[in-house]
Amino acid sequence: SASDKLTPGDTRVKYETAQIRGKTYSYMLGEPEGQPKDTIVLVHGFPDIGFGWRCQIPYLISLGLRVVVPDMLGYGGTDAPAELEPYSLKSLSDDVAELARKFVGEDGQIILGGHDWGGAVVWRLPLWHPKLIKGVFSVCTPFGAPRSEYHDLKDVVALGILTNFKYQLQFRGPETEANIQGEEKLRQFFTCMFGGRNSNGEPGFDVSQGILFDKLESLKPSPLLSKEELEYYVKKYASHPAPELHGPLNWYRTAKLNFEEEKPLSEKPTVLELPSLLVTAERDSALPPEMARNMPKHFKDLTTKSVNASHWALTQAGPQVNEYIGDWIKASVW
Ligand SMILES: O=C(NCCCc1ccccc1)N[C@H]1CC[C@H](OCc2c(F)cccc2F)CC1
Numbered sequence: 001s002a003s004d005k006l007t008p009g010d011t012r013v014k015y016e017t018a019q020i021r022g023k024t025y026s027y028m029l030g031e032p033e034g035q036p037k038d039t040i041v042l043v044h045g046f047p048d049i050g051f052g053w054r055c056q057i058p059y060l061i062s063l064g065l066r067v068v069v070p071d072m073l074g075y076g077g078t079d080a081p082a083e084l085e086p087y088s089l090k091s092l093s094d095d096v097a098e099l100a101r102k103f104v105g106e107d108g109q110i111i112l113g114g115h116d117w118g119g120a121v122v123w124r125l126p127l128w129h130p131k132l133i134k135g136v137f138s139v140c141t142p143f144g145a146p147r148s149e150y151h152d153l154k155d156v157v158a159l160g161i162l163t164n165f166k167y168q169l170q171f172r173g174p175e176t177e178a179n180i181q182g183e184e185k186l187r188q189f190f191t192c193m194f195g196g197r198n199s200n201g202e203p204g205f206d207v208s209q210g211i212l213f214d215k216l217e218s219l220k221p222s223p224l225l226s227k228e229e230l231e232y233y234v235k236k237y238a239s240h241p242a243p244e245l246h247g248p249l250n251w252y253r254t255a256k257l258n259f260e261e262e263k264p265l266s267e268k269p270t271v272l273e274l275p276s277l278l279v280t281a282e283r284d285s286a287l288p289p290e291m292a293r294n295m296p297k298h299f300k301d302l303t304t305k306s307v308n309a310s311h312w313a314l315t316q317a318g319p320q321v322n323e324y325i326g327d328w329i330k331a332s333v334w
Contacts, residue, residue, distance in 0.1 A: 008232035026077025030067035045116020055318030074247020135333035137277035146262035170210030177243035275332035
């Protein structure tokens with residue numbers, strides 16, 4: 001039924017590829033019965049793939065939507081260029097816009113949703129492609145306005161600010177992709193990032209420290225991933241040459257590029273006029289709900305909801321997330 005999540009290789013969606021601005025993107029395509037009411041594009045985060053939206057895809061198809069779910073740049077069946085520029089939020093926005101236009105044409109519109117880093121992309125897309133988006137939502141990730149001054153995360157964290165982002169100093173460095181290579185390490189990595197703990201109940205990842213590499217081999221399976229789902233993630237990441245995490249981690253290395261590209265946008269106040277939805281996860285240790293406290297002044301039509309879940313809200317609170325998205329589409333977009 002519409003409420004049961006996609007399984008690995010599920011035949012309810014088609015698996016397609018497209019050439020997008022010189023890169024090969026792989027995406028899942030779900031088509032509703034009859035004429036689609038709209039096209040929705042879903043953007044995943046780190047460390048994820050389009051399959052991260054498995055609890056949402058059948059439900060959104062049942063609403064009569066065409067659902068397009070790419071593996072984002074660096075992930076799964078999509079190319080992973082080694083250099084940084086293709087991973088800037090503007091470049092990623094341009095990629096998503098080109099993919100969207102393959103379905104809705106030059107003058108059409110899409111509904112756009114993101115989780116985690118995908119949320120960072122979707123909040124920028126309407127700034128770079130204002131006519132394309134008829135409604136935008138983000139799960140977990142708040143909107144942050146383009147800045148006129150650059151502050152390196154290392155300096156910010158040293159001041160005791162944004163200490164929940166301290167793990168990103170590890171992620172942007174060389175050690176994570178050096179330490180996580182090959183299927184067994186990738187298996188331990190996903191178990192760790194999806195909340196796996198050791199027999200003393202200690203986690204393998206903590207936002208204020210990063211990955212505790214010496215704990216990885218003693219973690220018990222994460223309750224958030226079945227064995228089949230875990231193997232699907234491992235196989236998808238292992239399809240890239242080592243270091244398999246280089247592309248995905250490049251998303252953490254573009255802060256200066258993003259600042260330079262977005263600086264012109266910072267010269268006047270940003271107010272997004274389109275229907276917007278934020279769903280925060282009450283127990284997200286990287287993106288706690290209070291990070292959204294300054295959002296309302298940047299939006300004309302913002303709906304905010306919260307779910308009782310960790311960062312992995314899409315699967316942990318799937319039905320509730322789906323209800324909020326569906327209600328918002330019916331109330332604000334249609
Ligand atoms: O690092 C991320 N996910 C991996 C960790 C997942 C995890 C969390 C907790 C437990 C286990 C696993 N996500 C990023 C997504 C982008 C975020 O920055 C976005 C952003 C802007 F771009 C601008 C202004 C504010 C703003 F928040 C920073 C966190």
